[in-house]
Amino acid sequence: MKKTPLNQTHKKLGAKMIEFGGWEMPVQYKGIIEEHNTVRNAVGLFDVSHMGEIYIKGPDARKNINYIVTNDVSGLKENQIVYSPMCYDNGGTVDDLLIYNLGGECFLLVVNASNTEKDFEWIKDNVEGDVVVENRSEETAQLALQGPKSEELLQNIVEVDLKKLKYYNCIQNVKVDGIKLLISRTGYTGEDGFEIYLSPENAVDLWDLILEKGKPFGIQPAGLGARDTLRFEAGMPLYGHEINEKITPIEAKLGYFVKTEKDKFIGKKVLEQQKKLGPNRILVGFEMIDRGIPRQGYEIHKSGQKIGFVTSGSFSPTLKKNLGLGLIDSKYSMIDEDIDILIRGKKYAAKTVKTPFYRRKK
Numbered sequence: 001m002k003k004t005p006l007n008q009t010h011k012k013l014g015a016k017m018i019e020f021g022g023w024e025m026p027v028q029y030k031g032i033i034e035e036h037n038t039v040r041n042a043v044g045l046f047d048v049s050h051m052g053e054i055y056i057k058g059p060d061a062r063k064n065i066n067y068i069v070t071n072d073v074s075g076l077k078e079n080q081i082v083y084s085p086m087c088y089d090n091g092g093t094v095d096d097l098l099i100y101n102l103g104g105e106c107f108l109l110v111v112n113a114s115n116t117e118k119d120f121e122w123i124k125d126n127v128e129g130d131v132v133v134e135n136r137s138e139e140t141a142q143l144a145l146q147g148p149k150s151e152e153l154l155q156n157i158v159e160v161d162l163k164k165l166k167y168y169n170c171i172q173n174v175k176v177d178g179i180k181l182l183i184s185r186t187g188y189t190g191e192d193g194f195e196i197y198l199s200p201e202n203a204v205d206l207w208d209l210i211l212e213k214g215k216p217f218g219i220q221p222a223g224l225g226a227r228d229t230l231r232f233e234a235g236m237p238l239y240g241h242e243i244n245e246k247i248t249p250i251e252a253k254l255g256y257f258v259k260t261e262k263d264k265f266i267g268k269k270v271l272e273q274q275k276k277l278g279p280n281r282i283l284v285g286f287e288m289i290d291r292g293i294p295r296q297g298y299e300i301h302k303s304g305q306k307i308g309f310v311t312s313g314s315f316s317p318t319l320k321k322n323l324g325l326g327l328i329d330s331k332y333s334m335i336d337e338d339i340d341i342l343i344r345g346k347k348y349a350a351k352t353v354k355t356p357f358y359r360r361k362k
Contacts, residue, residue, distance in 0.1 A: 020113070051137075096254075110142075143196045150193045253283045260272040283355075284337075286325075293315055300341060
């Protein structure tokens with residue numbers, strides 16, 4: 001298994017380690033629910049150094065990115081960030097990623113850890129002209145500072161004015177104790193927060209500094225368990241669950257990020273048709289009525305017939321309910337539709353509800 005620069009630090013903090021996407025990662029420290037609630041109410045710190053960083057540079061970089069992703073980067077200004085799916089010709093999803101315009105015809109694509117090599121090869125195979133593609137994941141560490149107190153805490157560490165940093169924008173070349181950082185106002189929790197990129201050799205020092213400065217704010221390190229329940233409540237897709245090579249962004253309710261008005265991009269024909277006619281199946285949220293927690297792969301039934309399957313399910317620490325996301329026949333996707341979840345061969349009643357389950361107060 002691959003290890004992040006913080007591997008030994010996590011173990012010293014008593015983290016429970018698991019395998020995730022080929023990496024040894026902390027799933028929890030004190031407990032998933034406690035870490036989840038800390039991020040919702042105060043501030044949590046995540047090691048996300050397993051994520052992939054792919055750079056695309058050169059005069060033809062923007063044009064190539066616009067061809068390989070579904071969103072439109074033609075108007076993306078320097079230090080702005082955009083989210084986008086990246087698709088195959090059949091509309092299935094290669095990955096979902098963040099695209100940073102770093103200026104000077106240089107773009108950073110942040111991809112999912114388990115997909116980094118696949119994405120790198122896919123991108124190289126589908127670009128042309130004056131463009132260079134580099135996988136610099138091993139040269140990059142990443143921390144995520146998330147929660148309503150994250151700005152106040154980080155402001156005690158950096159000299160730049162974070163109030164001026166808008167959502168989905170970044171600041172380059174920020175210096176902290178001689179450590180050079182790229183800071184973006186992004187995250188995967190549904191809360192305000194920041195993602196911080198730096199050299200691996202500096203990761204432990206910055207991690208320790210943030211935890212020390214964060215004590216008055218009630219900071220806790222948080223693992224992948226809380227990261228998953230937080231993103232799930234906020235309705236954010238997880239690759240391999242809500243999206244994969246067989247699930248399109250339209251089916252996953254990511255149509256907003258599919259700009260079919262673009263001249264051409266990979267998967268356009270299928271996605272344009274799905275957007276126009278509506279997909280045969282669609283992602284829905286549901287709440288359990290009977291006691292039981294839905295899990296990925298469980299069948300969803302209606303009137304005794306299978307109509308889909310669960311993509312993610314969990315107890316929601318914020319809402320104190322058992323909730324799920326599932327891909328079902330579109331004709332049953334209205335709110336308050338009665339459905340059944342098959343758990344170990346037995347039917348458990350549920351009903352479809354509005355998503356996202358949780359939205360933070362601005």
